[in-house]
Amino acid sequence: MTLTCRCGMDMEKEGFSAGGFSLRRGRCCNQESRLKRMMMSGLAIHNIMMRICCHTATATITSSRRHLFSKSSSNIQSASGWGNLKRFLSLRPPPPPPTLLPHCFSSASSLSSITDASSAATTSTPAAPALSEEDVMMGYVFGKKKATQVAHSLWKRVVQKGDVVIDATCGNGHDTLALVNLVADNTIHGGRVYAMDIQKVSLETTSLLLDQSLTPDQRKHVELFLMCHSKMEEVVPSDVAVRLVVFNLGYLPGGQKALITRSETTLLALEAAKRVLAPGGLISIVVYVGHPGGREEFEMVQAFASELPVQNWVCTKLQMLNRPSAPMIILLYRRW
Incomplete structure (x- = not known):
């Protein structure tokens, strides 16, 4: 199978292999959407190698784990490609931080009750204080x-x-x-x-x-x-x-x-x-x-x-x- 990017570059000559997964012309450049489609399809993906070339991106899948994100691998040709890969991975949103409860509360129900009370306090009209x-x-x-x-x-x-x-x-x-x-x-x-x-x-x-x-x-x-x-x-x-x-x-x-x-x-x-x-x-x-x-x-x-x-x-x-x-x-x- 011949892998060709929309920029015309022959991906097989550059040392990339499809690993049994076919990439159609013109879809390999959108690395983020391509990665999401592969993850949503439920495929057993062992390793993801990426390379940024000009204004395009190429994704390749291999069954070997030992080349995962290795700078010395032949699948990654330059330091700039490695930097672009790290920047892409940084686009993934971090997991939300755990909810920290005050020391005086031991359960989420206690926190919700306090939240409800505070919201009620802000919405209700305070009573006017009695004159001295x-x-x-x-x-x-x-x-x-x-x-x-x-x-x-x-x-x-x-x-x-x-x-x-x-x-x-x-x-x-x-x-x-x-x-x-x-x-x-x-x-x-x-x-x-x-x-x-x-x-x-x-x-x-x-x-x-x-x-x-x-x-x-x-x-x-x-x-x-x-x-x-x-x-x-x-x-x-x-x-x-x-x-x-x-x-x-x-x-x-x-x-x-x-x-x-x-x-x-x-x-x-x-x-x-x-x-x-x-x-x-x-x-x-x-x-x-x-x-x-x-x-x-x-x-x-x-x-x-x-x-x-x-x-x-x-x-x-x-x-x-x-x-x-x-x-x-x-x-x-x-x-x-």
Whole structure:
């Protein structure tokens, strides 16, 4: 059989033999595709010798192993052909590196679970972090937070799970709901909120809000009373240490503005709160002065706080000076 490359060179004269395998004219030049076809055909290939001539390549198969890639063999005529062969072999992709597991994982299943968790973490939206008391206070200073938000944030520094607190003016129930979330624990008897208001519509609104926002177990931590805040001692047991008493003075938001808290009854309520409050407790008062009678009630609260003995009480007022109608926060802390 005569072996001839497309370049016209007689391969047999150059010392190449077909080894029983026929190479057709024009197909011997594509060494890579020719090699792949031979490997895919399942032939028993013992040795592969290659030679690069000009812009062509010739593949020859021999049954002898001792001439495999030998530079001294007559099948390879030049050093440049050997270099081209090594470059061709380098085109074969290396085997993939083994997967290395961290020391803390011993199986691929552990790694897959971590991969799934990391992918889920990247796709899920992180929850917004809760604002600290300092952040809320700075927001109030910059006009971004309301007085009630500042009061709620300060309650967290005083109240713990299982404490007893009083909402003296429950209104629409937002303060009551915040207090329940602060004191309610896993037991039915741990933590108690005594909430009261003189208006029946306030209790109905508060009860509806609590039913919608709390679980049945949490709802059991609240007691609602239709009564004046000056009579809080009638519903709070005398042997109970109250940690917090909350006042939100003024009129019911969305209700009749003529129905407001009065200075006379508010003073009595403050006196009662002072008696039931435990050491380390807080009286939190948000006073609204933009309605008729609001300024007089604020002045009464301020006078009451000013007369408390400094040895036992720390009294603070937060007020916006260039907004005379803005609500003010008055905090009365009882020392230990």
